Amino acid sequence: MARDLHGTQQFYGAVLGWKFRPARLGEGWTIAHLDGVPVAGIGTLTSDLPVAAAWTPYFAVDDADETADRVRERSGTVAVGPVSFPSGGRGALVADRDGAVFGIWAGGVSADWRVGRGPAPAWLELRTRDAFESAIFYGEVLGWATGRAGCCEVSYEDDQVVLRQGGEPVARLNGGITEAAAHVPETRPRWHVYFRVPDLDEAIEAATASGGTTLSTIMSSPTDRWVTLRDPEGAMFTLTTAREQPAPR
Numbered sequence: 001m002a003r004d005l006h007g008t009q010q011f012y013g014a015v016l017g018w019k020f021r022p023a024r025l026g027e028g029w030t031i032a033h034l035d036g037v038p039v040a041g042i043g044t045l046t047s048d049l050p051v052a053a054a055w056t057p058y059f060a061v062d063d064a065d066e067t068a069d070r071v072r073e074r075s076g077t078v079a080v081g082p083v084s085f086p087s088g089g090r091g092a093l094v095a096d097r098d099g100a101v102f103g104i105w106a107g108g109v110s111a112d113w114r115v116g117r118g119p120a121p122a123w124l125e126l127r128t129r130d131a132f133e134s135a136i137f138y139g140e141v142l143g144w145a146t147g148r149a150g151c152c153e154v155s156y157e158d159d160q161v162v163l164r165q166g167g168e169p170v171a172r173l174n175g176g177i178t179e180a181a182a183h184v185p186e187t188r189p190r191w192h193v194y195f196r197v198p199d200l201d202e203a204i205e206a207a208t209a210s211g212g213t214t215l216s217t218i219m220s221s222p223t224d225r226w227v228t229l230r231d232p233e234g235a236m237f238t239l240t241t242a243r244e245q246p247a248p249r
Helices: 005-016 064-073 131-142 200-209
Strands: 019-022 029-034 037-043 058-060 077-084 090-095 101-106 123-127 153-157 160-165 168-174 190-196 224-230 236-242
Touching: 005 019, 005 029, 005 037, 005 200, 064 077, 064 090, 064 101, 064 131, 077 101, 101 190, 123 131, 131 153, 131 160, 131 168, 200 224, 200 236
Parallel strands: 058 101, 123 168, 190 236
Antiparallel strands: 019 029, 029 037, 077 090, 090 101, 123 190, 153 160, 160 168, 224 236
16 A cells, blocks of 8 residues: 555566556556566555555455454454455455554455466565464464465474465464554564565665665575665565575585
8 A cells, every 4th residue: 555656667677677557446456467467455545544555465365254253353453344345355454462463354356376486476465473372363364374275384494383275374473563563563473474586686786766765784594685675665575685505416
């Protein structure tokens, strides 16, 4: 969600190479595409709505109303909806017990589309107070680790709860946010999105030239390099790229 739809499209087009098409949700909405594949949606915040610009993940569910009920039953919050959209989907904006905001969406989702595949976001990260407790909440609300065909598997690896689909990681849940840090925008419980780019340094240069700000140094692992940024309206996200691996001898 952003206040300047045109400016936001220019920024992410320059940084991530996205192209934009009108969405069937109505005026003020657009769908970002990469290589002809839909990647993300951007909607316009009205001037009188006191909400910060932010990226919000939406999880596909079978029934938005039943899922919203499960959120309430487990002390989460249903902020908006569920409501029906012209596209045929039905969704709601909700929050978990610690206040991390996410969406639920029923209908109109391709079975081939998911995080971690193709041009879609690389993965999601939940930064929260207690990762294990949050995993129980999301598992009960979204049906993780239920054994149903196509559902996600959950494991505990290196002090993280890791969510996998088809064996591939799609989300990580990290705990450790303290009560004091929960009131600071950069460290409050929230979902965080990672976008993959072919060249991290070029993407950083494009982001800063377009009004973005780096919030961290470039981090690295044996397989990836990444950096966290803020777009011109304040929405935070991370860019990541695979490191070149030495040729086998």
